[in-house]
Amino acid sequence: MANTTTLPQDDPALVAAFEARIAAGESIEPKDWMPERYRRQLTRMMSQHAHSEIVGMLPEGNWITRAPSLRRKLSLLAKVQDEAGHGLYIYCGTETLGVDRHDLVNQLLDGKAKYSSIFNYPTLSFSDVGVIGWLVDGAAIVNQTILAKTSYGPYARAMIRICKEENFHKRQGFELCAHLAKGTPAQQAMVQESLNRFWWPSLMMLGPSDTDSPNSGELLRWKIKRKTNDELRQRFVNLTVPQVQALGLTLPDPDLTFDEATGNWTFGEIDWDEFKQVISGNGPCNHERLAARRKAHTEGEWVRAAATAYASKRKTAGTEAA
Amino acid sequence: MTRPSVAGDRTSGAPNPLVDYLLRVADDRLVLGHRLSEWCGHGPILEEDIALSNMALDLIGAASALLALAGTVEEKGRDADALAYFRDETAYRNALLVEQPNGDFAVTIVRQFLFDAYSVLQLDALSRCGHADLAAIAAKSLKEDKYHLRHSSDWMLKLGDGTPESHERTQRALDTLWRYTDELFVKDAVDHATAALGVSIDLDAIRAQWHQLVTDVVGRATLTLPTSTVRAAGGRVGRHTEHLGHMLAEMQIVARSHPGATW
Amino acid sequence: MTADSQWPLWEVFTQGSKGLPFAHAGSVHAVDAENALLNARDVYARRGEAVNLWVVPSSAIVASAPSDAGPFFDPGNDKAYRHPQFYKAPRGVVVF
Numbered sequence: 001m002a003n004t005t006t007l008p009q010d011d012p013a014l015v016a017a018f019e020a021r022i023a024a025g026e027s028i029e030p031k032d033w034m035p036e037r038y039r040r041q042l043t044r045m046m047s048q049h050a051h052s053e054i055v056g057m058l059p060e061g062n063w064i065t066r067a068p069s070l071r072r073k074l075s076l077l078a079k080v081q082d083e084a085g086h087g088l089y090i091y092c093g094t095e096t097l098g099v100d101r102h103d104l105v106n107q108l109l110d111g112k113a114k115y116s117s118i119f120n121y122p123t124l125s126f127s128d129v130g131v132i133g134w135l136v137d138g139a140a141i142v143n144q145t146i147l148a149k150t151s152y153g154p155y156a157r158a159m160i161r162i163c164k165e166e167n168f169h170k171r172q173g174f175e176l177c178a179h180l181a182k183g184t185p186a187q188q189a190m191v192q193e194s195l196n197r198f199w200w201p202s203l204m205m206l207g208p209s210d211t212d213s214p215n216s217g218e219l220l221r222w223k224i225k226r227k228t229n230d231e232l233r234q235r236f237v238n239l240t241v242p243q244v245q246a247l248g249l250t251l252p253d254p255d256l257t258f259d260e261a262t263g264n265w266t267f268g269e270i271d272w273d274e275f276k277q278v279i280s281g282n283g284p285c286n287h288e289r290l291a292a293r294r295k296a297h298t299e300g301e302w303v304r305a306a307a308t309a310y311a312s313k314r315k316t317a318g319t320e321a322a
Numbered sequence: 323m324t325r326p327s328v329a330g331d332r333t334s335g336a337p338n339p340l341v342d343y344l345l346r347v348a349d350d351r352l353v354l355g356h357r358l359s360e361w362c363g364h365g366p367i368l369e370e371d372i373a374l375s376n377m378a379l380d381l382i383g384a385a386s387a388l389l390a391l392a393g394t395v396e397e398k399g400r401d402a403d404a405l406a407y408f409r410d411e412t413a414y415r416n417a418l419l420v421e422q423p424n425g426d427f428a429v430t431i432v433r434q435f436l437f438d439a440y441s442v443l444q445l446d447a448l449s450r451c452g453h454a455d456l457a458a459i460a461a462k463s464l465k466e467d468k469y470h471l472r473h474s475s476d477w478m479l480k481l482g483d484g485t486p487e488s489h490e491r492t493q494r495a496l497d498t499l500w501r502y503t504d505e506l507f508v509k510d511a512v513d514h515a516t517a518a519l520g521v522s523i524d525l526d527a528i529r530a531q532w533h534q535l536v537t538d539v540v541g542r543a544t545l546t547l548p549t550s551t552v553r554a555a556g557g558r559v560g561r562h563t564e565h566l567g568h569m570l571a572e573m574q575i576v577a578r579s580h581p582g583a584t585w
Numbered sequence: 586m587t588a589d590s591q592w593p594l595w596e597v598f599t600q601g602s603k604g605l606p607f608a609h610a611g612s613v614h615a616v617d618a619e620n621a622l623l624n625a626r627d628v629y630a631r632r633g634e635a636v637n638l639w640v641v642p643s644s645a646i647v648a649s650a651p652s653d654a655g656p657f658f659d660p661g662n663d664k665a666y667r668h669p670q671f672y673k674a675p676r677g678v679v680v681f
Contacts, residue, residue, distance in 0.1 A: 032651050054368070061363040065356065068577035069403045069585040070386045073359075074379060080362050081375035085628055088368050092594070092612035101591040101614065126576050158611070176585075184583045292364065300366025301589050302491070303427045306484025308587055311616035313483070367591065369613055369624040376627050469626075476619055 010035045022223050027153040030096040038222055039097055041215065042152055045225075046094040051108045052116035053087035055289050059123045060132055068126060072176070076129060079169050086162045093154035109294050117275060118205040120283030121198070127180050127191040128198065133173015135195075135202040135240065141166050142236045143206065151223040174243065181247040195244070196252045203267070204275045206233040212272070234264055241265045339515035341396045342415060344456070345405070346512070346558055347448070348388030349416035351463075352406060353566070354437060355381030356573055357424055366427055373473060377434070380466040387459045407577035411567045412560040419502035421557070421566040428481055428491035432499055435474035439535045440506045441467045443528040452520020475539050482543025493545050500548040505555040507532070512558070592616050594643040597625040599635035607639055615640070 015035055021028065028034055057080045064080065067073035091101050107113040118136050123129065144166060148159040180191040207213060207229035219225035227235075241258075244251055255268035277283060358378035365371035389402035400408075419437060424430045445467055448460035481492040507529035516522060540547050556562065577585075592614040598607040610629040615621035621640040630638060 029651075031648060057363040057371075064359050064362055065572050066576050068407065068580070068583075070382065070389075070406055072585050074382055074386070077359050077362060077375055077379055077382070081372055081379070084363075084368055084371045084375070088372070088613070088628060089611055091368070095594060095612070101594075102589070105591060161611075179585070184580065186580060187583055296364040296366070299426070300370075302485065302487050303366035303370075303481070304589060304592065305587065306488030307480045307616040307620065308484075308590065308592065309488075310480040310484045311620075312587075314617065367614070369615065369628065373623065373627045376631060473623055476623065480616075480620075 010037075019221075022151050022221075025223075026151075027156065028151050029153045037218070041219060041222070042155065043094055043097050043099055045219070046090055046097070046152075046155055047099075047104045047107070048114050048116075050087045050090035050094060050104070051113055052119065053083050053090065054108075055115045055119045055293065056136075057083045057087075058289055058292055059119055059121065059285075060129050062123045063126055063129050066126065067129075075172050079133065079172060082165050082169065086158075086165070089158040089161060090155070093152075093158045096154045105297065109290065109297055111281065111290060114279060116205055117278045117283065118198075118201050119289060120278050120286045121201050122285050122288075124197070125190050125194060127177065127187070127194040130173045130176030130180060130191065131194040131198045133169050134177050134243070135173075135198055136205065137166055137170040137173060138240060139202055139205050139232075139236050141170055142232050142239070146226040146232070149223075149226055177249075178247055181249055191247075192249055195249055199251050199253070200270065200274075201278075203233060203237070203270055204272075204278075206236060208272070208275065209270075237265050237267055238263070338396060339512045340453075340519055340521065341392050342512045343516045343521060344388055344392035344395065345415040346417075347444075347456075348385045348392060348405075349414050350420050350437070350441075351381040351388065352385035353414070353416040353569070354420035354434075355379070355385060356569065357420065357422075358430075358434075360424055361430070374430075377470050377473070380463070380470070384459065384463040384466070388456075391455050391459065403577070407574045411562055411570050414557075414560060414562065414566060414570070416557050416562075416566075417502065417505050418554055418557040418563055419499065419506065421562060421569060422499060422502065423565055425495065426491060428488065429495040429499070431474055431477045431481060432492060432495040434470065435478050435539070436499060436503055436536065437506075438467060438471035438474045439532050439539075440503075440528070442471050443531055444523060447523035447528065448521075451522065456521060478539050478543045478545075482540070482545045489544065492543070496540070496545060497548050497550070500550060501552045501554045504553040505557060508555065508558075510558065592620075595621040595625070595640045596643050596646060597621075597629050598639040598641070599625075599629055600637035601634065602636055607637070610635075612643065613640070 014033055018028075018034060018038070028038075060076060060083075061080045064073065064076050067076050091104060094104060095101055104113070108115065118132075123132070141163065144159055144163050148156055148163055150156050150159065177191050177195075180187040182188075210216060210228045210230045213229055216225060216228060220228070241251070241256065253268045255266070257266055258264075259266050278286070281287075355378045358374050358381065361374045362371060362378070365374055385406075386402050389405045393400045393402060393405055419433060422429070422433055442464065445460045445464040449457050449464055451457050451460070478492070481488040483489070507525045509525050513522070513525070537547055554563075593616070594612050595615050596612055597610045599610045600607045610625075613621060613624040613628055615624050618640065622638060625638050625640050626635075629635065
């Protein structure tokens with residue numbers, strides 16, 4: 001039985017050939033040879049991404065039944081449904097690496113797998129839905145357009161499909177925020193309050209600071225990751241601040257200033273202690289998110305079993321008839 | 323001095339039967355669509371989460387179009403949102419079947435199947451009715467509802483003829499929901515009034531076809547068709563079960579908390 | 586009692602419009618063909634991206650192995666006589 005902390009040594013000649021393919025910008029496909037570590041990093045990264053999409057259905061899903069107009073109701077339901085679809089595409093991509101979705105689901109429910117920190121925050125007003133679409137999908141797009149060029153074929157293809165759908169999500173969220181920012185005083189206050197709650201968690205969503213990111217170097221070399229966390233974070237801030245200004249809203253950061261020399265919006269210190277708490281299970285909603293997924297999974301077991309039993313009876317009947 | 327008469331009518335009259343008729347068709351779909359949307363993020367498997375959401379979207383979409391039409395015919399300045407979010411439960415006209423809570427997946431599927439089997443027949447007839455706008459909405463929804471029927475029929479078979487547990491849950495759901503099916507086919511004053519306007523469907527013929535389809539699927543699912551003659555009705559005239567009030571409270575709260583605001 | 590599962594994997598191919606080739610769109614989990622078709626339609630065709638669908642159990646797919654690449658595919662690259670450009674038509678003659 002292989003030691004779980006060290007991997008069998010890959011043949012150096014094969015590794016060299018593999019790294020040459022990566023350097024040449026080639027796409028790696030499921031049956032191609034790959035270092036065991038590449039396979040494991042990808043499985044971890046892809047499954048984390050898939051889990052995030054699924055858990056991500058819950059904060060916005062919380063407002064489907066209370067959406068205050070038919071148009072918003074349809075939009076929100078379609079968006080959350082898309083997230084289910086995204087999770088599905090990426091789980092299927094992960095399965096090409098030799099793992100079964102059943103095991104991936106169990107890893108999430110057993111608390112052994114990570115998912116994006118942002119979804120451990122509660123949604124407390126309808127405008128949160130708009131802010132999540134704008135900021136969270138906005139941050140995800142910044143990350144994902146880069147990921148569409150990742151070296152692993154199935155992941156890149158899933159990302160291209162996702163990016164097409166994601167653009168509608170961000171526009172929808174921003175449009176709701178814009179509408180509220182020009183609405184009644186109560187609506188304006190609502191959207192500003194949402195922004196105040198979600199701004200810092202959105203910045204944290206792009207991952208720990210580069211100095212704190214142990215996996216990054218390897219992921220960048222293998223072109224699984226294409227840009228560093230801090231690069232993506234700065235890009236996200238630069239894109240978003242003008243949008244906030246356009247809506248006449250403010251951000252909860254007294255240190256936010258424009259640096260003429262670099263063209264960057266410099267921002268205040270992120271509370272990395274909060275981030276560490278949230279990703280290690282102590283965020284505001286971690287417990288509720290996993291509890292909801294466990295409940296759905298447990299209550300769905302008899303349904304999955306019924307379908308399996310039905311199909312297997314038909315197969316048996318088929319062979320008997322033959 | 324004369325006193326005002328204390329003897330009132332038995333029922334609240336329907337001032338505009340066509341509006342009432344449209345509300346019935348619309349509310350069925352809005353309430354059922356809302357119920358299905360409650361599953362989003364909580365389905366038994368990812369693929370089914372997507373399927374249930376799809377059906378919810380189709381139904382709510384159809385309801386929006388029908389409510390908009392009702393508002394136009396009514397000519398009181400109410401649009402689809404005003405009708406959806408600012409009517410009390412006694413003004414809702416959905417059948418009792420669709421407001422029943424989701425329960426477990428078996429209850430949801432049985433409720434869906436019983437409705438889908440009725441809906442495809444109803445919409446098929448309405449797509450040929452004398453009201454052009456209604457016929458157009460019906461024709462579009464019919465395509466969607468045929469797909470829903472395919473999905474719910476398939477699940478009736480899988481649950482009925484799956485495991486002993488799924489069979490038992492599905493039989494129980496069927497026995498419980500059966501009492502709400504009669505209401506779908508009862509003709510009343512509103513139906514008679516709209517017949518005069520060219521909006522008329524043969525509910526007796528539809529009942530017979532529905533019964534045949536349901537009997538067939540229930541049989542193939544190894545389930546037993548309920549024989550109980552208990553009937554529960556009232557939705558068509560605003561007399562709902564207690565479930566609808568709670569559902570509408572949740573659905574309408576944000577809209578009602580901001581009167582005059584747009585979203 | 587059977588162990589819980591997320592059901593077998595199926596591959597989905599969609600045809601964008603009539604006459605076009607079918608292309609691999611992705612995968613779905615399903616217990617049988619009907620389930621696979623319905624799931625594939627909901628996941629890959631709900632935005633009207635397809636007029637037709639094929640679903641195949643993933644286990645039924647046979648793929649070329651990367652080690653086959655050389656003998657399988659390279660020899661095809663240097664046989665110019667298999668390509669139309671190899672053949673010159675006389676000036677003025679319309680071939681198609």
